Amino acid sequence: MQLEKVVAYHKALADPTRIRMLILLADGERNGLELAERLSLAPATITHHAAKLREAGLIGERREKNAIYFSLNEYFLRDGADAATELILRSRGGSEREETKTEMDESRRSGEQARREELEKYRSGVLRSFFDREGRLKSIPAQLKKKLVVLEHLAQKLEAGRKYPEKEINAFIREVHPDFATLRREFIMHQFLFREKEVYELNPVEMWPRWAELS
Numbered sequence: 001m002q003l004e005k006v007v008a009y010h011k012a013l014a015d016p017t018r019i020r021m022l023i024l025l026a027d028g029e030r031n032g033l034e035l036a037e038r039l040s041l042a043p044a045t046i047t048h049h050a051a052k053l054r055e056a057g058l059i060g061e062r063r064e065k066n067a068i069y070f071s072l073n074e075y076f077l078r079d080g081a082d083a084a085t086e087l088i089l090r091s092r093g094g095s096e097r098e099e100t101k102t103e104m105d106e107s108r109r110s111g112e113q114a115r116r117e118e119l120e121k122y123r124s125g126v127l128r129s130f131f132d133r134e135g136r137l138k139s140i141p142a143q144l145k146k147k148l149v150v151l152e153h154l155a156q157k158l159e160a161g162r163k164y165p166e167k168e169i170n171a172f173i174r175e176v177h178p179d180f181a182t183l184r185r186e187f188i189m190h191q192f193l194f195r196e197k198e199v200y201e202l203n204p205v206e207m208w209p210r211w212a213e214l215s
Contacts, residue, residue: 006087008194009080009207012056017041018049025059025072032068056080057191075144076191076209083207119212123149137177140186148190148211154183155192158202166198 012018020039024030032050036043050070053059057076062069126149130138137154141147154176158164164172166184173180187193191207193200 006084006204006207009056009191010084012052012058015049015052017045018053021046021049021053021070022058022072022077025070026074029069029071031064032070035070055188055195057189060189075214079191079209080207083204086206087204126150127153131176135176140177140179140182145211145214147186148209148214151183151186151190151192152208152211155187155202155208160202162201164200166200169193169200 013022017039021035024035024038030038032043032046035041035050036046039046050059050061050068054061058073058080060071060073062071126141126146130141130146130150131153132138137150141150154173158172169184170180173183177183184193187200188195190209191203194203
């Protein structure tokens with residue numbers, strides 16, 4: 001299943017038009033008509049390819065009046081490549097990791113422990129700020145790092161390998177926040193959930209965004 005998810009992610013890049021779109025978006029936000037003109041394509045074609053890139057988390061979009069503007073999600077572009085690398089190489093590293101751990105000196109171990117404690121303190125603080133005593137989400141964080149902490153916390157409540165109909169996912173989200181449509185979209189865009197024909201499933205943890213790496 002993990003292999004299928006990684007392949008699905010990279011399928012979004014397996015098209016010359018989508019690569020060209022991402023190259024143009026690397027210079028800044030553009031609307032659909034601009035992309036169509038630059039690539040000499042019909043707007044409907046741009047819409048089709050943008051949907052594939054958006055589902056993979058590679059681009060974001062916003063609507064302004066009658067225009068839709070697209071922007072590159074550079075973090076997820078890099079994260080997708082890292083997920084594939086980890087999936088390919090993780091099976092070989094058991095003994096090597098043990099050997100490396102043995103060779104680490106005490107100061108390095110202390111530094112790593114301090115880093116873990118710092119991250120846990122940050123995570124706990126975010127959850128205390130955005131969830132009430134009953135476990136309901138008071139508001140959706142605007143800052144990406146805090147938003148990923150909240151989404152990760154909620155995603156951990158779902159069962160890995162289980163397929164959830166959209167109605168069930170909506171009910172799950174409503175238990176913590178009334179805006180189920182926005183949170184459901186955030187789960188997809190940030191690669192916590194995989195959607196196919198209105199059926200949802202958790203992505204492998206390796207594909208989840210790493211909030212701890214954000215500043």
